[in-house]
Amino acid sequence: MKILQALGAWAEAVFYAAGRYPHLLIEILRRIKRPPWFPQLILEQAEHVGVQSLPVVLLTALFTGMVLALQSYIGFHRFGAENMVATVVSLSMLRELGPVLVGLMVAGRVGASFAAELGTMRVSEQIDALWTLSTDPLRYLVMPRFISAIIMLPLLVALADAIGIFGGYVISVFMLGQNPHSYLENSTLYVELRDMYSGLFKAGCFGAIIGLVGCAEGFYCQGGAQGVGQATTRAVVFSAMSILVSDYLLTAWLFQ
């Protein structure tokens, strides 16, 4: 009996937590059709999500591209297919590593700050105060963050793709002594535009996940400073996990 009870309580907690995300999403979609949209706030958040994430994201992409070139060179070298390094680097950056790594980095940086900021506003009653000043907190706080995350993630990923491929080029050409001309040709030869689009589409989905999870954790936060801490942790963990799981699902079903 005890075990069943514990199991029930656990399931209730899980479904309660999981129910918050769709709930918030529905609330956002209900509002998004009609103004006000607060374009000024969307811009502010876009700067926070996009511009300020640039150093982290680009550094990650650069080193990923570099290490990718090194590693695949080691593999291909064993059966003399070194010229395939370029293709592997650009394909995996565009289709997979660009969106996923940027998604994870932004989840850590931005998702956490969404949760902490909204959570603090919740526990210090600032969200309630917005309501009493006839401003819908969901519109004013959540929607700009959600929208700017969806817009900025693909843009970040596009830049990260370019930098990652550039990193691979630098390593291959200057360290591994490949021919620069044929490297560039191999980079594009087997790559289709579809590969890039699929990566950018994924990035948009990851942006939505980061925005939704970060905002939901903060917006529904309870229990003072400790609650804010837990919300922040959950925001990072849940959004990172959802990014990885949805990455598999998107790849398996949409972009084979």
Add this chain to the structure above:
Amino acid sequence: MTTPKIQVQGLKKSFGDKKVLDGVDLDVLPGESVVVIGLSGTGKSVLIKCILGLLKPDAGHILVDGEDWSTLANDEQLLRMRRIGMLFQGAALFDSMSVWKNVAFALLQQGMGNKEARTRAGEVLELVGLHNVEDKMPAELSGGMAKRVGLARAICHKPEIIFYDEPLTGLDPVMADVITRLMQRLHSEFNVTSLTIAHSMMLARTFGNRIAMLYQGRNLKQMSPDELDSCQDPIIRQFVEGRSEGPIHLQGNRT
């Protein structure tokens, strides 16, 4: 008889199996100041949050000017919030904005121009006795100043009804007196209706036209300060005199 400005009827709210409000009835007449007193954790804040629509009541009605607010859609209710001002216990200033933007927030959202809104914010800040703080950030303010800015924000859009959530908590006696006088002045000059929750008897006596005591999820009685002093109800007597022995069951687990 005039219609009450605020009418709370049979309001019930529980969290899980904790019954916080269990059928509260309360009337606030136009231009009146009602103070709700009660032990910590008897649901005073929950009462205000239900009236404001921040919490959905489980049962009961909330009528403002005879209109039922508990059944309104979100947008409708937000529009009606323009008639409301609220001073939060911790002032709840937006810490990403300067003081004047905080104060003029409602006006800015309603589309007033920056210059005009700033002038208006300056006037209201003057009214609460603050000078040259317009460009400060909330983090630079002391507790008393933050409270006064919060008060300025609550009255900047000229509301008809002001709610005060523990307006004197955490203030030194001098500042408490300053705030009380301010509240009284607002009340007499602008003819607003106010509903205050407090556990300070001093505030209840000086500011309340009528006082209601919440106890175990219900309100016991609404009475004038004089009636309160002569009231023989043992629970009310114990609270008014601030004794730890008596018929009140202290429930430590209620929040």
